[in-house]
Amino acid sequence: MYITQGLHRHLQARPHATAIRYLGRGITYAEFGDRVARLAGALKKLGVNSGDRVAMLSSNSLRYIEYYQAVPWADAVVNPVNYRWSAAEIIYSLDDSQTSVLLVDDNYKDLAQRIVAESKTVRVLIYAGDGDAPEGTLSYEQLIADNEPVEDARRGGDALLGIFYTGGTTGFPKGVMLSHNNVAFSSLASQQLGRCTASTRFLHSMPMFHLADFAAMVSLFSSGGTHVVLPAFSPQAVLEAIHNEKIDEILLAPTMIQMLLDWREATPVAQDYDLSSLARVGYGASPIPPALLERACTMFPKAGFVQGYGMTELAPVATCLTAEYHTPEHHISGKMYSAGKPYACVEVRIVDGQDREVPRGTVGEIVVRGPNVMLGYWNKPEATAEALRGGWMHTGDGGYMDEDGFLYVCDRLKDMIVSGGENVYSAEVETAIASHPAVAISAVIGIPSDRWGETVHAVVILKPGHVACADGIVAHCRERIAGYKVPRSVEFRDALPLSNVGKVLKTELRKPFWEGRRRGIS
Structure with a gap:
């Protein structure tokens, strides 16, 4: 290919x-x-x-x-x-x-x-x-x-x-080295799931240097649809393009969805945009809080939501949660908040530190094998050998698989917080915080503790016009998650440091707390 x-x-x-x-x-x-x-x-x-x-x-x-x-x-x-x-x-x-x-x-x-x-x-x-x-x-x-x-x-x-x-x-x-077969395979796998047709009008609002947008581009060329291009993402530009160009498919990071929702709710003129053409919303790059996903489904009631989980090294998708699982039924079952099942011809396992597959429901490292896996890292043979040991791409992500083969992503392993000997997955704490009615988004990190090694710290962004206090956030979490997972400290900010595709840069949040201290993550 x-x-x-x-x-x-x-x-x-x-x-x-x-x-x-x-x-x-x-x-x-x-x-x-x-x-x-x-x-x-x-x-x-x-x-x-x-x-x-x-x-x-x-x-x-x-x-x-x-x-x-x-x-x-x-x-x-x-x-x-x-x-x-x-x-x-x-x-x-x-x-x-x-x-x-x-x-x-x-x-x-x-x-x-x-x-x-x-x-x-x-x-x-x-x-x-x-x-x-x-x-x-x-x-x-x-x-x-x-x-x-x-x-x-x-x-x-x-x-x-x-x-x-x-x-x-x-x-x-x-430098992640990808072959033509790597990317072309991902395109065919997405086609098999019904993505992109000759009539598709796809909006490019993710940065084109990022593989997620390039992969979407390749899929669209395979089907013969129309590329509609925005120079850069902004909530107003995206909603105007959907209205003016009758966009029916878009790819967004969860933080972009958050910005769209907040801007539309705060801007009266935005209510006049006709968004009914949008038939499919792809999202990925990081886990999406359930409360945010529910708001997004309300904003685009005619759109089918599709999640892709992966990374650049996987060209870029390993699993997919298709639209039929974004329903009230699967909200109750919990599958709506999984990362779905593996792409065609892709194998996914959860393994322990010795690369042994763990029982279903047990958290371990997500590893992937298939035609989407990279050739290796440019000029880095040792890093390549470590990442691809045993023929499997070691993602560095923690997760588990249920009895039906659905993957649940818990956290980056390096973002896992070890407090008093207990493992705390920041994504679980962030999900609890996100259900607070005043919270727009949060980021949870581990900060130094002489007694516990690390304690849970939450950085919270509030919705426009809403108020909350640290004690209120803590009390809200205590009703939803185990006590050792509840934040011991909370700070409020106007914004979070983000990568080019909207991932929260937790390294930047951790930096002032760990300056001059030793920690086994970067």
Whole structure:
């Protein structure tokens, strides 16, 4: 399999169908395919050879989607850059992967000048913006205009598709190597579950450098639907796009859903948006509090909710909780709050510290085996061997499986709190806190305790216009979870530190408490 197969299919069968809508303008599959083939020709003329790495530092755009198709078309390897990283982290990822060409848009053209000046490997900077190309850069649009289309190399199979760097918040990031087969398989598995058809209008609001959005992109090319692109996520932009573009599918992180709900409830004009076209809401990246999921189902009553659990190393999904389990019946059964069952052809186990499978209902580490599992970490053979020991991807997530094969994710193992010899999973405490009527979202961490080793600390964000006190939060939790799990301290904040896809950065929350102390997690 190769990643450009979907595009070829629709170039042949539906060349005049709309492929992409961006900033109110549409482009057909025929127009898009021609631009992709010309950009691939330009890259080859610039000296990009088979397997060379080509990076992009940009907000979401039509050109970003062209990049994802043109680079493999030119027989090269994609390296999408996390624009939230520091310059040092970006330069590290580019040099570590020996990236030679960098595409950059208007938002990051100044940063790119520093990157190119300090990078040891980047030799060509392409300006993928709308103005005149800055000095020292090549114009993206001029390259397309000046170059003839070339034949697709049809790079595929187990060949390297891309290096997707992950991490970077506690140290230098690791490059996850994914093959064409890895990502194409995930696309086919999602199709098997009914995701994306030729009539789908999918809204790209997650950052395109993130694998979750790229995987959705590949699925949409397989089906022939229409990509509707937002430059960046904002609650107003998303709701306006659903209203104006008649969006029927979207992918969001739980924190994004939270922001949508809060903004709509606080903004009278938002009630005028027609959201009835939305038929499917995909969510993932972190567990969703039950109270938030229930609010979201009320906001989008006609939409089927689908959860995907996985990670970049799994291209990116391992299990899926489909729409039929988001019902009152499965609210009662508890399956509505599971991560679902494994994708087709994917095996999932729960194991102990010696990699032995544990009994159903017992918490252990989630491990995964299947055609979606990464090739390994770029230039990190020891980390690869550790993660893939025994042929299974060790996720670092704690969870358990019920008798029906549904997976329940408890916590990142490194986020587990050990208090007085008892294991406390922060997600369980956060679920209890989330059911408080005044709470919008919370994050639970372990902080140092001379007596207990660690105690449970909650950082709470309140809903606009609501009030609560620390004692009230503690009392609310005490009615719902065991005493040793109840927060011993509570602080209120206006916002939580978030990653590029809306994951709470607990490392940042823990840092001031553990400065100068030894702790076995990072």
